[in-house]
Amino acid sequence: MTEPAPDQPDDVVGVDLKDALGGKLGVAESGLPSAVFIVVYTVNGQVLAPALWAALATAAVMTVVRIVKRESLKYALGGMFAVALSAFIASRTGNAANFYLPGLIWQGGYALVYLTSIVVGWPLIGVIVGPLLGEGFTWRDHPARRRAYTQVTWLWFGMFALRFAVQLPLYLLGLTVTLGWVKLAMGWPIFAIVAWLSYLVLTKAPPQRPRPAEDTSDAGGGTDQLPAGPDPSGEDVG
Numbered sequence: 001m002t003e004p005a006p007d008q009p010d011d012v013v014g015v016d017l018k019d020a021l022g023g024k025l026g027v028a029e030s031g032l033p034s035a036v037f038i039v040v041y042t043v044n045g046q047v048l049a050p051a052l053w054a055a056l057a058t059a060a061v062m063t064v065v066r067i068v069k070r071e072s073l074k075y076a077l078g079g080m081f082a083v084a085l086s087a088f089i090a091s092r093t094g095n096a097a098n099f100y101l102p103g104l105i106w107q108g109g110y111a112l113v114y115l116t117s118i119v120v121g122w123p124l125i126g127v128i129v130g131p132l133l134g135e136g137f138t139w140r141d142h143p144a145r146r147r148a149y150t151q152v153t154w155l156w157f158g159m160f161a162l163r164f165a166v167q168l169p170l171y172l173l174g175l176t177v178t179l180g181w182v183k184l185a186m187g188w189p190i191f192a193i194v195a196w197l198s199y200l201v202l203t204k205a206p207p208q209r210p211r212p213a214e215d216t217s218d219a220g221g222g223t224d225q226l227p228a229g230p231d232p233s234g235e236d237v238g
Contacts, residue, residue: 031187037052048094058083082102085102089101089102100180126140145205155198166182167186170182
């Protein structure tokens with residue numbers, strides 16, 4: 001198991017990705033309706049309507065569970081909107097492949113945003129994670145931290161770009177069943193790999209926050225000390 005770099009506080013990179021995505025329900029909400037759609041569509045002889053209703057029902061059930069548990073609805077409502085939009089487009093066009101069109105556009109858009117952030121010198125992972133960990137944007141003045149955030153941003157760009165490059169031809173060819181199963185295979189498995197690699201890269205990066213100065217009052221020196229850096233403990237990456 002990889003150890004954190006010396007003097008690197010564990011909580012700087014010890015981010016609970018499940019919590020960042022809305023907990024266990026958030027993990028399910030992001031992929032389960034799509035999985036239900038392709039399963040029902042495949043086993044029901046590629047009939048569109050039952051698959052759409054099954055996906056919508058799945059998203060609705062998870063929203064109800066959120067309400068019953070009195071949890072935040074922002075993740076459930078976001079997932080419900082995405083499923084509803086996908087179902088609407090597919091039903092209006094009569095093309096089952098269009099159920100995956102919003103997600104496909106989303107993947108391409110994400111890839112473009114991540115790549116642009118690298119080109120302009122503001123890697124998106126650093127922009128998102130830095131403030132949440134108490135670094136703000138000071139990581140840009142620390143070459144090692146900036147390089148780590150850039151490397152991690154490349155990882156996420158690669159994930160979105162790979163999904164888009166593989167799934168777009170399947171969509172254009174109308175291979176709905178193949179597209180559905182490929183999308184499922186390229187979902188959480190690849191996400192988990194990229195998230196773990198991101199954790200390793202950020203763990204090995206030298207600590208950015210300054211250390212508190214040692215007390216020199218006993219040595220006859222002044223009593224002034226450098227202020228401790230911001231404490232990122234307890235922060236979650238959202």
